[in-house]
Each structure stands twice: as C-alpha cells, then as structure tokens.
Amino acid sequence: MTIKSINQVWTSWMRRVLELASLADGQTSPNPLVGAVILDVNNQLVGEGFHSLAGEPHAEVEALAQAGALSKNGTLIVNLEPCCHQGKTPPCTEAILKAGLSRVVIGIKDPDPRVSGKGISLLKKAGIEVITGVLEKEASYLNRAFIFRNRTGRSWGVLKWAMSLDGRIGLPNGSSKWISGEISRNSVHCLRAKCDAVIVGGSTVRNDDPLLTSRGLAETEPLRVVFSSSLDLPSNAKIWKTDLAKTLICYGPESNPELLENLPNGPKRLPLSKSTPKKLLERLAEYGCNKVLWECGPSLATTAINQNCVQELVLFIAPKLLGGVSAMTPLCDLGFSSMEQVIKLSEIASSRTGEDFVFKMVLGEY
Known part of the structure; x- marks a missing residue:
C-alpha cells in the first residue's frame, strides 16, 4: 500500500472511532469521550469499544478484550492519547503493551497534565509505532468541553x-x-x-x-x-x-x-x-x-x-x-x-x- 492509501485507512477508521466515542456523549464526565478499534496484521477489524461511564473500562481495554489474541502485532486506533496513570481503572498503556500491538494511531494528545504526551512517549520507548494527528480537528471538537476544562x-x-x-x-x-x-x-x-x-x-x-x-x-x-x-x-x-x-x-x-x-x-x-x-x-x-x-x-x-x-x-x-x-x-x-x-x-x-x-x-x- 502507498503512504496515501495507508493514511486513508487510518482516517476512515478514525471516523468509526469518533462515532463510537460519541455514543456516550454526556455520560463520561469528568472523563473524555473515547472510542477505539483494533485492526489485525492485515488491517481487518477484530475489536472495537468505547468508554461508557466514569469508572468503567476505557475504550482501549474494551476493544482489546473483544479482539483477544488477534490484536497481536496489530493496530490500535483511538481518538485520544491512551492514559498512563492509575485512576479508577489501570493505565491503558499497560494493556496495550501486554497485547503486543505494533502500532497506535491517535487523534489528539490528552490535555490532562497527568497524561499529556507521557502515554505517547511510553509507547514509543517500548518500540511501538505511534502516529498522531489523524482527524485532529474532528477529535478536538468532540472533546472540546474536556479540553476546555483541563x-x-x-x-x-x-x-x-x-x-x-x-x-x-x-x-x-x-x-x-x-x-x-x-x-x-x-x-x-x-x-x-x-x-x-x-x-x-x-x-x-x-x-x-x-x-x-x-x-x-x-x-x-x-x-x-x-x-x-x-x-x-x-x-x-x-x-x-x-x-x-x-x-x-x-x-x-x-x-x-x-x-x-x-x-x-x-x-x-x-x-x-x-x-x-x-x-x-x-x-x-x-x-x-x-x-x-x-x-x-x-x-x-x-x-x-x-x-x-x-x-x-x-x-x-x-x-x-x-x-x-x-x-x-x-x-x-x-x-x-x-x-x-x-x-x-x-x-x-x-x-x-x-x-x-x-x-x-x-x-x-x-
């Protein structure tokens, strides 16, 4: 595949991620709206999920649970940088590393100072390819309230x-x-x-x-x-x-x-x-x-x-x-x-x- 066609793949799946994230609009505060999909090594959908409520599993964890072993060497696409801190749920970066993913595609960096770039840095240090800024404007608009509050x-x-x-x-x-x-x-x-x-x-x-x-x-x-x-x-x-x-x-x-x-x-x-x-x-x-x-x-x-x-x-x-x-x-x-x-x-x-x-x-x- 050419670079252009690969970028189109990420853009297309990011639109699906934003659709998933919006399903919980109004229910996740103080957390953001987040959706995620998992593609296998052949870029076929094997898992998807969204964060439904504060205290419930994050979107990445939901998608990984659905994908199971098929996520190995696959790609995670998520509209917001995965968290790397312990809150009401464990860090999503731990689940990503454990799943053996080779690539993470992200819409925007998390404005929360507990995360903001740290999740991306951790994934890169672990050898995972990280692509950022996919549908950045749309991802920012979806979480405009969360971004503004932070x-x-x-x-x-x-x-x-x-x-x-x-x-x-x-x-x-x-x-x-x-x-x-x-x-x-x-x-x-x-x-x-x-x-x-x-x-x-x-x-x-x-x-x-x-x-x-x-x-x-x-x-x-x-x-x-x-x-x-x-x-x-x-x-x-x-x-x-x-x-x-x-x-x-x-x-x-x-x-x-x-x-x-x-x-x-x-x-x-x-x-x-x-x-x-x-x-x-x-x-x-x-x-x-x-x-x-x-x-x-x-x-x-x-x-x-x-x-x-x-x-x-x-x-x-x-x-x-x-x-x-x-x-x-x-x-x-x-x-x-x-x-x-x-x-x-x-x-x-x-x-x-x-x-x-x-x-x-x-x-x-x-």
Whole structure:
C-alpha cells in the first residue's frame, strides 16, 4: 500500500472511532469521550469499544478484550492519547503493551497534565509505532468541553434560548409559553441529556418553575444548579424534588444563608467566594462537570458571556412575530459602543426541528 492509501485507512477508521466515542456523549464526565478499534496484521477489524461511564473500562481495554489474541502485532486506533496513570481503572498503556500491538494511531494528545504526551512517549520507548494527528480537528471538537476544562479550570458553557423571528423571548406581559414548537422542546431535552449540569438563576425558578430534566433521555440526569444572589426562592419549586435529579443551590458572600432554612433539605448547598458565573463554573469543574447548559434569563446570560463563561450557543428560532417595543430580548446590554467590539460567531450547524430553525455556534476557539 502507498503512504496515501495507508493514511486513508487510518482516517476512515478514525471516523468509526469518533462515532463510537460519541455514543456516550454526556455520560463520561469528568472523563473524555473515547472510542477505539483494533485492526489485525492485515488491517481487518477484530475489536472495537468505547468508554461508557466514569469508572468503567476505557475504550482501549474494551476493544482489546473483544479482539483477544488477534490484536497481536496489530493496530490500535483511538481518538485520544491512551492514559498512563492509575485512576479508577489501570493505565491503558499497560494493556496495550501486554497485547503486543505494533502500532497506535491517535487523534489528539490528552490535555490532562497527568497524561499529556507521557502515554505517547511510553509507547514509543517500548518500540511501538505511534502516529498522531489523524482527524485532529474532528477529535478536538468532540472533546472540546474536556479540553476546555483541563486548560482553563472551568466547565465549557452552552447558552440556549428560544426566540421569535423578530428576536423576542416573550411578550411585554412576560408570557413566553410556548415560543418554540413541541419538537424543539424535545430537542432541548436531548441537549440537557448531553450536559453535566443545567444552570438557572433565581428569577427563572420564581417565574417559570422549571423541572430541568432530560425527561428520562439521560442515564443520569444532569445536575440542576440554581445560581442565586438573593436566595429569595420559592419553597415549593419543582426543582427541589431530588428524587428525579440532584439539585445544587449556589450563592455568594452577599447572600443571606438564613433564607436557605425556608427551602427543603434535599438540594445541596454550595457557597461561592464570589457570586460570579466564572467562579461558579470553576466550582462545577471541580465537581467533574465538563459541559454545562445555561438556561437562564437575559441578565445572567449577559454576565456569563461577558465573563467568557459561554463558549457555545444553541438558538431555536420560531417563525413567529411577537413585536412590542418593550418585549423581552435574550440578552441585555453587552457594553459595546462600536461594531468593531461585537462578538463574532462561527456557525457550526443549522437545521430544522419541526417548524423552527436551530443554529449551533461557537464563541472563539476550543
């Protein structure tokens, strides 16, 4: 085979690896999404697997178990550098060396400082051929939240809102149910299922009384986070019922913690040193949250954007006109005075959900 055709083989199988990895989207945090395939000496598939849950076997181990002795002198293709440290499971590099593989093809280097290049170095020292950078852009995008958390120390933020075609999220009297259609609302449940936490402010709890679950689509429901500076919260809100999903109440030093006594004991309390979105996402990263979903009102959404706590937007646009000069808009003043200051977005995808339009975009690089 020529070098070009060999590279095409690695690229083709890496696409399969990324498909496998994405099967556990939303379920592996604080770990990354990882898939793996094993090819025998004739480049025929003999094993494949993916990491399904933190604490469960890694993708490489799953694939090697399926391949058995057929992995001898074969090739492992994996989207992320194999780990070389002892965590909840043994190092994957040990399993690779024991299997007698001759080659490892990798999408991207692991950003986790416990690994970052060390796994690759160990494999090379053992005489294994290591090829890196195969579908690097695609592999980075798949694990953008994991990469971001390791580089910045805070969770990757996704901001979602639904609005009319004329940019309104509600009528002047506050009515907003429902701007988007039922299919779009079901899509939001899917979006929640792929996030580790869903964040709302106190005003959303008071005005909308949301449940904030995936409606059973996630094996483990995302953590529901109420971020309140006043702690003036209703005692009978749906979100306090923790039999469906866990709830975390987060508040800053200016809050009156005595108000917590009015709330049920089910939700956990998390005091913050600063009542800011950035501090909140730092603490959620410590909780192991790779990706969080902002489902908050305009004021908190604007602050989150200004503090670089939103990396991705998911917009549902309904073909409706709400009008009204005083009608609600999704964001408050961002403080810009010229067009050179505005935030430029990169469109990743656009689609339809029923009668609505959906746009998914990123702010900056990942």
